[in-house]
């Protein structure tokens with residue numbers, strides 16, 4: 001039974017465990033996989049960077065002032081992405097690198113802050 005290259009789909013000749021017709025196809029295949037993985041990471045990094053930019057802007061312009069969750073969302077903040085969080089009792093502090101936000105219990109108002 002013929003086997004086919006995972007990259008170019010041509011018939012493979014040689015060892016029974018070969019997956020690619022040659023090194024060029026093997027490299028193309030793996031480089032494409034790595035690029036797809038990098039694109040996912042780049043999307044996450046870009047989202048966190050955008051969140052941080054929004055928090056930095058709010059902190060510098062309205063330090064110690066609560067902001068409505070809807071305002072953050074309208075600015076493009078994505079609540080699904082952050083770098084880490086602190087929990088202190090019922091309070092949750094969510095960070096995007098060095099800028100963070102404190103959510104009230106209903107997570108409707110948010111106070112931006114930065115690490116000292």
Ligand SMILES: [Zn+2]
Nearest residue numbers: 005008021025
């Ligand atoms: Zn091939």
